[in-house]
Amino acid sequence: MNRTSRRSYTSFAWLGVMYLLTAFALIPLGLVLWFTVAKGLPPALHIEFYTNVFRPVGVPGAGIKQAIVGTLMLVGMASVMAIPAGILGGIYLAEYGLARWAGWVRLASDVLVGTPSIAVGLFVYAILVAPLHHFSGVSGSVALAVLMLPIVVRTTEGSVALIPNGLRESGLALGLPRWRVSLQLILPAAAPGVITGALLSVARASGETAPLLFTAFGNQLLSLDPTHAIQALPLTVYQYALTPYKSLQDQAWGAALVLVVMVLGINLVSRWVLRRQIALAGQL
Amino acid sequence: MIQPPAPVGRPELRTVYGAGPAKVKVDQLSFYYGKFQALHDVTFEIPEKRITAIIGPSGCGKSTLLRVLNRMYDLVPSARATGAVVIDGEDVVSTRKLLDLRQKVGMVFQRATPFPMSIRDNIAFAPRLLGWKPARIKEAVTESLERAALLDEVKDRLDEPATSLSGGQQQRLAIARCIAVSPQVILMDEPCSALDPVATLKIEDLMSTLTRDFTIVIVTHNMQQAARVSDFTAFMLMHPEHRYGELIEFAPTADLFNQPQDQRTEAYITGRFG
Ligand SMILES: Nc1ncnc2c1ncn2[C@@H]1O[C@H](COP(=O)(O)OP(=O)(O)O)[C@@H](O)[C@H]1O
Ligand SMILES: [Mg+2]
Numbered sequence A: 001m002n003r004t005s006r007r008s009y010t011s012f013a014w015l016g017v018m019y020l021l022t023a024f025a026l027i028p029l030g031l032v033l034w035f036t037v038a039k040g041l042p043p044a045l046h047i048e049f050y051t052n053v054f055r056p057v058g059v060p061g062a063g064i065k066q067a068i069v070g071t072l073m074l075v076g077m078a079s080v081m082a083i084p085a086g087i088l089g090g091i092y093l094a095e096y097g098l099a100r101w102a103g104w105v106r107l108a109s110d111v112l113v114g115t116p117s118i119a120v121g122l123f124v125y126a127i128l129v130a131p132l133h134h135f136s137g138v139s140g141s142v143a144l145a146v147l148m149l150p151i152v153v154r155t156t157e158g159s160v161a162l163i164p165n166g167l168r169e170s171g172l173a174l175g176l177p178r179w180r181v182s183l184q185l186i187l188p189a190a191a192p193g194v195i196t197g198a199l200l201s202v203a204r205a206s207g208e209t210a211p212l213l214f215t216a217f218g219n220q221l222l223s224l225d226p227t228h229a230i231q232a233l234p235l236t237v238y239q240y241a242l243t244p245y246k247s248l249q250d251q252a253w254g255a256a257l258v259l260v261v262m263v264l265g266i267n268l269v270s271r272w273v274l275r276r277q278i279a280l281a282g283q284l
Numbered sequence B: 001m002i003q004p005p006a007p008v009g010r011p012e013l014r015t016v017y018g019a020g021p022a023k024v025k026v027d028q029l030s031f032y033y034g035k036f037q038a039l040h041d042v043t044f045e046i047p048e049k050r051i052t053a054i055i056g057p058s059g060c061g062k063s064t065l066l067r068v069l070n071r072m073y074d075l076v077p078s079a080r081a082t083g084a085v086v087i088d089g090e091d092v093v094s095t096r097k098l099l100d101l102r103q104k105v106g107m108v109f110q111r112a113t114p115f116p117m118s119i120r121d122n123i124a125f126a127p128r129l130l131g132w133k134p135a136r137i138k139e140a141v142t143e144s145l146e147r148a149a150l151l152d153e154v155k156d157r158l159d160e161p162a163t164s165l166s167g168g169q170q171q172r173l174a175i176a177r178c179i180a181v182s183p184q185v186i187l188m189d190e191p192c193s194a195l196d197p198v199a200t201l202k203i204e205d206l207m208s209t210l211t212r213d214f215t216i217v218i219v220t221h222n223m224q225q226a227a228r229v230s231d232f233t234a235f236m237l238m239h240p241e242h243r244y245g246e247l248i249e250f251a252p253t254a255d256l257f258n259q260p261q262d263q264r265t266e267a268y269i270t271g272r273f274g
Helices: A003-044 A065-096 A100-114 A117-132 A137-161 A165-172 A178-189 A191-207 A233-241 A246-273 A275-282 B062-069 B098-104 B119-129 B134-147 B167-180 B197-210 B223-229 B253-258 B263-269
Strands: B022-033 B036-047 B051-055 B079-087 B105-108 B185-189 B215-219 B232-238 B245-252
Touching (some): A065 A100, A065 A137, A065 A178, A100 A137, A117 A137, A137 A191, A178 A191, A178 A275, A178 B119, A233 A246, A246 A275, B022 B062, B062 B079, B062 B185, B105 B167, B119 B134, B119 B167, B167 B185, B197 B215, B197 B223, B223 B253
Parallel strands (some): B036 B245, B185 B215
Antiparallel strands (some): B022 B079
16 A cells, blocks of 8 residues: 555544544434423423413423523523623733732632532522521522623633734724723624623523522422522422422423523524624624 | 035934924833833934834834834833833823823724724724714714725725725725824834735825825835835834844935935845845
8 A cells, every 4th residue: 555545544534533423422412402302392382381380290281480480580680690790800801811810810710610519509508598598589590690600701701812912902092991992892802702601601500400409499389589489490300300290200301491492592592683793703 | 405414423313304393202212021122212303294114124123113102012011111202292101191192193003903893883983982973973984084095995885894895995994093083193013014016005195195184104114115105214223232123323215215324224225134
């Protein structure tokens, strides 16, 4: 065999290996989606599933409205707390991050990313639930916000750091203050990465169960009051899946499907809303 | 024409004839990046409403000198300047009115860096943040595009992204963006080095019309360009031992190229080194 054909043979073999491994990595993803859709679709096809709340086993027309509303409230409040703060923090680190203690902020957020979510739940329980003597949506959303914050900070910092220095200088050369250049020129230019990071954090928070166990706690009835216990989709999945009743187990699959679709929906809608900025920044 | 007196000792200090009033007075300017000295004792005067070119081999401190004039070096944490740069009686090096300075002394970079927004918004961006009235902003957009010789090419597509423009158009947009906030001095750091000859020629033509209103300082590594467009030329060189940049000679462009006073200038313009 001459060298050229041996080389192309080797390259071909490696390409094959890569395809195989990629396919292998996709198998679990495909299975998870398949199971969720196959098992979750039957209960999710009934309109009562979205309009009704919990009903005892055997009573027809049970729904998970309280969990859908609860998750939207929990994740919404957590996003309001974590996303603006995280974006500002990330910009600070990227734009002014040479200061000595910026290194500490980075370290802290890296540690926070790796912290088990149940530990975060326990922490919020200690500072917000125990002293006030009751579970609440607020405490649940604080726990979720703590989990979201470091993700938003680090992804924002990463995407702002990729913006060419020339853009910053061009803004400053027009006589604009540094903070306005950071917020109104650099941030929009970094929008695609920043949005992706924010959505990643929303997806992460939407699916978290552990930190809600002893903060939001769960509620079989619909509650719009964030100072009281509140249901969430992952809590529903967790609680119903552990029961011996087939009807509740089916509802758990249905809730899981709703959760997946919801995260996907939030993702698509926010990209669509911000499409113009993303397209402009993509051309830089 | 009066012949300038023969230079004694420091040729850059000879009186420059025909210069008119000075807009920028650079006086014994030295500059440091941390411990590294990048400029040493630069003194010259930039004449008002003329084009002054700064030439010299790569690394001799041309960009550094330019970036002192609008304090762009503030972005480099350890950077420090000593001496004075006086514009309209105000010292740039020590001024606390940084934003006013940068509005007065605009800058155009080697890469055009269009903002990620429409052509119109690229120009309106700064005026809006500066709180101008909408009518004034609208006027500024048309007027600055007109003065940057870009209006005819873009007037039907003002809402398209600036990135859809060609390289030369983007650079003229950068110039329009700069003159929209009414600067008095425009600094250009190798504005044509990424452009083709036709686009370069357009920018050079534009520069000479801009001298009606603006004082222009252009850094270029292209001697022909300096000879073509500038009224005055400063030649810089890195000190062979200390590694800092020095001003070797400053003179009307024709004089500098035809009868350089310093043999290093002569060696450079005749292509013997650099
Ligand atoms: N931000 C910086 N930090 C440290 N040194 C720098 C920086 N910018 C430029 N220098 C150094 O200063 C000298 C002059 O650079 P510069 O002004 O860019 O030269 P030119 O524009 O003539 O090519 C070079 O030796 C360069 O390495
Ligand atoms: Mg340079």
